[in-house]
Amino acid sequence: MSRFKRVLVVLGSVAAVFLAAVGGVFAWQWTGAEVSTVGQVSFRNALKVPPLAPSTVEKDGTRVFSLRMQAGTTEFQPGLRTPPWGFNGSYLGPTLRARRGEKVRVQVENTLPEASSVHWHGMHLPATMDGGPHQEVAPGATWTPYWKIDQPAATLWYHPHPHGKTETHVQRGLAGMFLVDAAKSDALKLPKRYGVDDLPVAVQDVSFDGADFDHGRSLLGSTGFLGERTMVNGTLDPYRVVGDELVRLRLLNASTARIYDFGFADDREFALVATDGGLLEKPDAMRRVQLSPGERAEVVVRMRAGERTVLRSFPQDYKDAWHQRFGGGDDSFDVLELRARKVLRKSPQLPSVLGVLEVPQGAEAVQGRYFGLRMTGINGRKMDMGRVDETVTRGSVETWTVRNEDGMPHNFHVHDVQFRVLEIDGRPPTGMLRDAKDTVFVPGGSTVKLAMRFEGPADPDTPYMYHCHLLYHEDFGMMGQFVVVEKGQRAGTVTGGAHAGH
Template sequence: MISRRRLLAASVALPLAASVAGCVRHPSAPAVGTTRPLPIPPLTTGQVGADGVRRFELTARTGTTEMLPGKATPTWGYNGSVLGPALRARRGERVAFTITNNLPEATTVHWHGMRVPARCDGGPHQTIEAGGTWSPEWTVDQPAATLWYHPHPHGSTEKHVYRGLSGFFLIDDEHADGLDLPRRYGVDDIPLVIQDRRFAADGRLDETDSSTYGLLGDTIITNGISDAHLSVRTERVRLRILNGSSSRLFNLARSDDRPFDLIATDGGFLEKPLSLSRMQLSPGERAEIVLELRAGQTLTLRSLPIEPRAGLSDPAEFGFDDTFDILTLRAAPQLTPSPALPGALATITPLGAAATTRSFELQWYMINGQRMDMNRIDLTVQAGATEVWEVRNADNWPHNFHIHDVRFQVIGIDGLPPPQALSGWKDTVYTEPGRTYTLAMRFSGHTDPTYPYMYHCHLLHHEDQGMMGQFLVLGPGQQPAPMVMSGNDSGHGH
């Protein structure tokens, strides 16, 4: 296949920095063996008013963060200098947000994985201008899951996320309440966002595009800092893991090569715990795993080289050969006993017959031969419809696929059943070159003839370059209406 660099005249491919290949440590990074305590994002459940609405406040702002020891890195964050608080709400609750943009430029806040009215989705049509405020409101209507929120301004999403804007959104429900799982936030239930970064000598983020593929870093940042460790006081610890990187895939493993248990993916629990020794996450994907430790044990969560890699033009260019230490876990000399994991976690019912099947081809920053056009609706969907989407990576690059407002089931890969790790609910899936992923989904009852949802590659440079489309969810008899850039639209959803 001809390299895209020779076909995209508007793009200039630069070689990867030598420090990325082989994962040479940044000169400002601490010496091997020295770590800092893992920061735990503050947990907020907002304030419940007399009307029963749970209200949250977020402010996007600039700041400085000691990502590297002794270095002050200019960063962006929500309610702080980097990342944002972990938001927590329950299924069935009404939630409302007041979001203020104190950044020097416009941004948005997208609720990744949330079933939410389109006008509240926080995609590129819900722009919050510098100095402006946005107030979305909706009812949480989906099972317990680990979601996240992040910027989604068209053309600049990668830079906004790279500078530090993202946070967890945790949903609880009665079913999850009844499962005997680690659930003490910050003790044995740990949110963990994994990201890669590059730094200049003075500690500033190096935002220089390393290639047309997107930003790849030589330093791993966990919850906002490099070289972190977690002190473990219980026999089992639950990690809610988000790949919050722009472009890098991770292949996670324990340093002792013992298995761990996967209990949930993007959209909620698996049917039962799945024992794994490797787990791959592409940007935007989440997974909940449970690790068992022995008293006094120290182990490292690592990322190993990515497999498989068939059909890729140059795996090393995409960081597939790299190995990183992600997080050191240090078990106390005496550990509090943890109960065994439940044998059953959830019931996942196949969605059944679909009224519509659609095909999507991913190639050259395009989907089905088109780049994103903010003024073009690519397809319309009937509210409540069950559809099957066949997504093929026709490229010689890594891509993945994310759909707003829906959870989907991966029902086939090239016509064969998917691996067990993909047996749960997903909203983002990695697509290997040359393979077709068959996804089944049922759309919500949120209808809007004006405001669209997005589907796109979640490798952020690809998204920014136009690898994205738009769809409307319509009710009976509804027709698409002229689109409106909402700006500081109140965003109330029903």
């Protein structure tokens, strides 16, 4: 009996030591998971503004761009050369700009050592031109998509979409903006001088291991890669000198997993003027705008002569302590410093009316569908390149109900369409969710109801995607595909990922 007691004492001691060690490791992980750069950023580097991509216009009016996917080196940190990828350069890409009603063609050349693709995020265009995983461009090949732009003025973007490798390719730097202009927006008195009072602001989170990017993930997190600091347009510690009273910031969350809640360090009010799908009906005064990966927002901020203010990302409430801490909800970043000149150009007052939303109200919907989001897949199924998950009829309006079923942060992006958010957990949307969207954040346990119109063209053999735009989740299988068909037509045969180009 005495020996048995000694064994129990030893086992108890071992268990106590083990539990103490586990508790210590967890406490260390918990404390170390919170990231903040507030008050620590030097703002020593002038913000880079991506150049406008040159183009030519052919006799039939087609505007032609050229994009070259290439490897290179960039000095993000003083004296250290990092080997990223980019379009027409070593990191990120130029800003493409075209008008509603124009025909465009983009010559995409892949000089990388592996296949990739270029998806036109937010663009309405034929499925064969979408640049998803079915339009991969092989190394050494060229792909030339073409389409007619038929949607409102908006801030869109382009990025790779190779099946299973999207996160890695975006992290390496393959991304750029695509601005759509239109006559109605041109007539508005909004800041519109690109690079002057109209600034692209593509925000990414990064970590470095010496000269190289470090894309490791947390052992306790399931969101994906979360970096220790932010870059804007590929610039660390950025500042921008501005010379106008009103400055328009085209915010793009170009990160692969991190969610931002943007505002200003002095809590000043700004005007939201546009979301993913384009201009709002009228400016919306606010102090915070939340963007999950892939979302965009255009805000106009008023500057006073000689002042400085900092664009900041604030902590957020994920309603779940675990994902709050290990999914980045507790993190905060100083992103960009705006420095006003001592004398500023006068800016006209913002117009009281901006645009008309070209997204359906939902009352005319002919069908509803349900999408349950889990890390294991959508509606219980992982992505299959050869399977059509949904078939929709050209010209029809549908309502899609999307529910986060597993608690971790997710969002939902639908290719080709812009949608209206009808409900969030049974209540009307507020803030930027009242406007045209193609990507929406779906917090743990939340349900959103969306209305969208599918205008085609019909193509039963070539699918569009819908997926979580936290790219680790997408690559893990949180993606499905749908085809648009004529009334009475069935889905065709979808091939599993042939390379585009020649």
